[in-house]
Amino acid sequence: MNKSVLAIIGVLVLLVIWGFSGYNGLISLNEAADAQWAKVETQYQRRFDLIPNLVNSVKGILTQEQKIFGDIAEARTRYAGATSANDKALAASQVENAFARLLVVMENYPQLQSSSNVRDLMTQLEGTENRISVERIRFNDMIRDYNISVKRFPKNILAGLLGFGERSYFESASGAETSPTVNLE
Numbered sequence: 001m002n003k004s005v006l007a008i009i010g011v012l013v014l015l016v017i018w019g020f021s022g023y024n025g026l027i028s029l030n031e032a033a034d035a036q037w038a039k040v041e042t043q044y045q046r047r048f049d050l051i052p053n054l055v056n057s058v059k060g061i062l063t064q065e066q067k068i069f070g071d072i073a074e075a076r077t078r079y080a081g082a083t084s085a086n087d088k089a090l091a092a093s094q095v096e097n098a099f100a101r102l103l104v105v106m107e108n109y110p111q112l113q114s115s116s117n118v119r120d121l122m123t124q125l126e127g128t129e130n131r132i133s134v135e136r137i138r139f140n141d142m143i144r145d146y147n148i149s150v151k152r153f154p155k156n157i158l159a160g161l162l163g164f165g166e167r168s169y170f171e172s173a174s175g176a177e178t179s180p181t182v183n184l185e
Contacts, residue, residue, distance in 0.1 A: 022158045029146040033167060036139040037085050040170070043132040044092050048076050050128060051099060054121040068105065071098035089170050099125075140169050 055069055075098055079091035106118070147166050150159040159165070 019158060022155050023162060026146075026149060026155070026159055026162065026164045029142070029149050030164065030167075033139070033142040033146050036135070036142045040132065040135040040139050041088065043128060043135050044079065044088070047092075047095070047125065047128045047132065048079065050121060050125050051076070051095070054118065054125065055102070068098055068102050072102065085170075086168055136170050143167050143169050 051072060055072060072095060075091055075094035078094060079088060082088040082091045149155055150164050150166055
C-alpha cells in the first residue's frame with residue numbers, strides 16, 4: 001500500500017473514533033441533565049407532599065382564605081398533568097406563588113405560628129425549598145455544560161447531524177421576583 005492510502009485510512013479511523021467519542025460525550029451530558037432534572041422533580045414531589053399537610057393544619061383557622069387553598073390544589077394538578085420540564089417548572093412556579101401568599105397570611109395569625117405542627121411543617125418546607133434551589137442550580141449547570149458541548153466547533157457539526165439540540169435552562173416564571181400581596185380586609 002502506498003503512503004497516501006494509509007494516510008487516508010488513518011484520517012478516516014481518527015474521524016470515526018472522534019465521532020464515537022463525541023456521540024458518547026453528548027449522550028453522557030444529555031443523560032446527566034435528565035438525571036439532574038429528576039432530582040429537581042424529586043424535591044418538587046417532596047414539596048407537593050408536604051403542602052397538603054400544612055394546608056390541612058391551617059385550614060380550620062383560615063376559613064376566609066379558601067381561594068389560596070384552591071390555587072394550591074389547582075397548581076398541584078397542573079404539575080401532575082405537565083409533560084415537559086418547562087411545563088413542570090411553570091406549574092411549580094404557580095405552586096410557589098400560591099404557597100408564598102399562604103405564608104404571608106400565616107404570618108398575620110399568631111395562633112398558627114404557635115402551633116408545633118405548623119412550625120414543624122414549615123421547617124420541613126423551608127428545607128425542601130432550599131433543596132429545590134440547590135437542585136435547580138445543579139440542573140442549570142448541567143444544561144450549561146451540555147449546551148456548550150453542543151455549540152462548540154467541531155462537535156456542533158456532529159451534534160447537528162445526530163439530532164442533539166440546545167436545551168432550555170430552568171427559569172423562574174415572570175413575576176416571581178415580586179412578593180405576593182395579600183389583603184386581609
